[in-house]
Amino acid sequence: MRRLALLLALVALPALGDPTPQEVEKVMQRDFHARGQAGMERVLQDGVQRLCTESRDRPPAELAKALQADQMKTVVIPQGSLIGDxxxxxxxxxxxxxxxxxxxxxxxxxxxxxxxxxxxxxxxxxxxxxxxxxxxxxxxxxxxxxxxxxxxxxxxxxxxxxxxxxxxxxxxxxxxxxxxxxxxxxxxxxxxxxxx
CATH class of the missing domain: 1.10.760.10 (Cytochrome c-like domain)
Structure with a gap:
């Protein structure tokens, strides 16, 4: 019985060490401060970032596909050759x-x-x-x-x-x-x- 309890504790240990998204956000808000042009908006997550954080970078496939399609709408590609110097x-x-x-x-x-x-x-x-x-x-x-x-x-x-x-x-x-x-x-x- 003691071996089983030890084994279960070892399996649960990594999960105890991972902070929740809410805990990470608290740390970011506590430790980051605006200075010069580096404002606090940089640590605020948009919807895509928040979903990726909450799903630990593994959102459901259909949702990921929809997010990518939405993000593709923001891409502005200039006309002509795209190869610069x-x-x-x-x-x-x-x-x-x-x-x-x-x-x-x-x-x-x-x-x-x-x-x-x-x-x-x-x-x-x-x-x-x-x-x-x-x-x-x-x-x-x-x-x-x-x-x-x-x-x-x-x-x-x-x-x-x-x-x-x-x-x-x-x-x-x-x-x-x-x-x-x-x-x-x-x-x-x-x-x-x-x-x-």
Whole structure:
């Protein structure tokens, strides 16, 4: 009987360590404070984020599909070629500047892409939260539909995966249309180090 009680306690232990969404929200409200351009609206969740939090990133499939369709309506894709300057794209991918309390409002932000992704083989310091994007364009080409997909994914990743951890760079206004095009260039241009 004692073994069974111990076993049940061990099974229940991980569940006891996970905070509830409400507990997380209390901590966020308690510990985050507005400073400069970094306001409290940044810690407020919209409906998609709240649903993903409450479902632990596993909403019912039909609901996820509906959320993605709703998010797709926010994606604004410019006309013409979406492949910008890959060299500017590399600088954006490397930069983590912008939108922090001590950055100047209105200055262009970076994408911090290397924090989560491997891109160029020359960059040794990269994150692994997101998939490796090394050889992305080499494997997929640069057809118009690929350009639209990449642009859209950067603009609003939740349009493709409802509970994506990737920021919604276009929807949030963090990156401009030109900056997103430059990132598309970084991923798809054959001359980019990503595709070497």
């Amino acid at each position: 890959w060299q500017r794209g590399e600088a954006i991918a490397q930069s983590g500047r912008g939108l922090t309390w001590n950055d100047k409002p209105g200055e262009p932000a970076g994408g911090s892409c290397y924090n989560c992704h491997e891109l160029s083989p020359q960059e040794l310091s990269h994150g692994t939260l997101g998939p490796s994007l090394r050889g992305f364009g080499k494997a997929r080409g640069a057809a118009a539909e690929v350009q639209r997909y990449v642009y859209g994914k950067i603009y609003n990743a939740k349009a493709y995966s409802a509970c994506s951890q990737m920021p919604r760079f276009g929807v949030s206004g963090t990156l401009s249309a030109e900056q997103i095009k430059d990132l598309v260039g970084l991923l798809l241009d054959p001359a980019s180090p990503v595709n070497q």
